[in-house]
Amino acid sequence: MDRIDMKTIAITLGDPAGIGPEIALKAIQSLTAASDAAHTRLLLIGDAGTLTATGSKLGLPVPPVIQADDLDTAPSAAILPTSRPAEPIETGRVSAEGGRQAFEAVRMAVDLALSGRIGAMVTAPLNKEALHLGGHHYPGHTEMLADLTGVRDSVMMLAHQNFRVSHVTTHCALEDVPKKATAARIRRVVDLTHAALVALSINDPRIAIAALNPHAGEGGIFGRHDIDITAPVVADYQAKGWRILGPVPGDTVFVKLRAGQYDAVIAMYHDQGHIPVKLLGFVIDAATGTWTELSGVNVTLGLPIIRTSVDHGTAFDIAGRGVAQPSSLIEAIAYAQYALTRQA
Structure with a gap:
């Protein structure tokens, strides 16, 4: 048609x-x-x-x-x-x-x-x-x-002004995240996020991948997912000349995004990515303790x-x-x- x-x-x-x-x-x-x-x-x-x-x-x-x-x-x-x-x-x-x-x-x-x-x-x-x-x-x-x-799949990206967060997993139990956050899935999210940023006229975008575990696993003390799964993916992209960084600990990666050090962050799970975007996007009335307005967009990639x-x-x-x-x-x-x- x-x-x-x-x-x-x-x-x-x-x-x-x-x-x-x-x-x-x-x-x-x-x-x-x-x-x-x-x-x-x-x-x-x-x-x-x-x-x-x-x-x-x-x-x-x-x-x-x-x-x-x-x-x-x-x-x-x-x-x-x-x-x-x-x-x-x-x-x-x-x-x-x-x-x-x-x-x-x-x-x-x-x-x-x-x-x-x-x-x-x-x-x-x-x-x-x-x-x-x-x-x-x-x-x-x-x-x-x-x-x-x-x-076969798609990617959720939340955006609040220049604060953009894509998600490796979204609506699933937290206990299921590690097995869903495979190297193939992380690559898919990186590729779609990179393409979306280029479409937004951001050439050669800087993308950080948030760590799954505290302190990116702390050398394996807190888990090996970031070391065994995410780090090799990042190394492969860097070898191609892409500005992909990580795994960056989740307690600092969004501060760096807000500071403009990255163009987007890839979160490993729903709340890891949603909380910082919504914290910035909600306008709160201090007198009543209620939200009066919300800024932010959900974009489906792929x-x-x-x-x-x-x-x-x-x-x-x-x-x-x-x-x-x-x-x-x-x-x-x-x-x-x-x-x-x-x-x-």
Whole structure:
């Protein structure tokens, strides 16, 4: 099929019981007022009824509803409803229906991206428990997208400004990390991270690999994974002239990244990489002790399509209250827009 519009970006609503519908409408409102709105079509994929109800409750404008056949003539913002009839759900509650709706929106966006009918997809957060209750047993978006696009694996990269962290493993038990962090997997993450940085106009990027064990194993006293698995991989890349460093102890590697000594860090497991990015990205109200805003983007590397995402969850506790901030979603859309310009 011919590509209809490489500047069309689909935004999946995630779990409709969370803040996805709210931040999607707020992002649309903000971005369609921008001067370059005519150059990017934003397509909300999800239940039109949920979006209409959210817009009515919170006083947010709701884009018109279109059908898939109308994509090439759609306005700069539109809603493409999922084909599966939606059942009522309760805001702020985990449900099988919420999981099914979230999956259906992602599946539809992937199909449109693979067929060339949209240029990129951006995902609002889903709830993993709801996803499983709905019959879709994926650890998260990253693994789901790899399966739906038919790739053998993919890589999660979190980005907060110039603070970028890719992950060797993500949604698995900590006890399973060592056997999953193989030399082959580390090489795959290095290759995809390097390519992503070059695509961001960072030539000859500096990439540090975080150690799995404290003090990078301390000569084997605290384990040999860093010595036997990671160090030989680093040596091979350095022999090719790549600026790959490590294994660097996890308690200092992110300080050095923040100081600008690296362009990215490769973390061995989920929390090792997520904690520093989210610590920087969350804006905390000192008076209330609650977070008011979040900056950061989740980018999936290794897919045949462009996919970015927010760097936060469904926030069921504040869903429907009108206080959710769309900052992370707007950043994710901006990353997708940039990727499209680089691809053109």
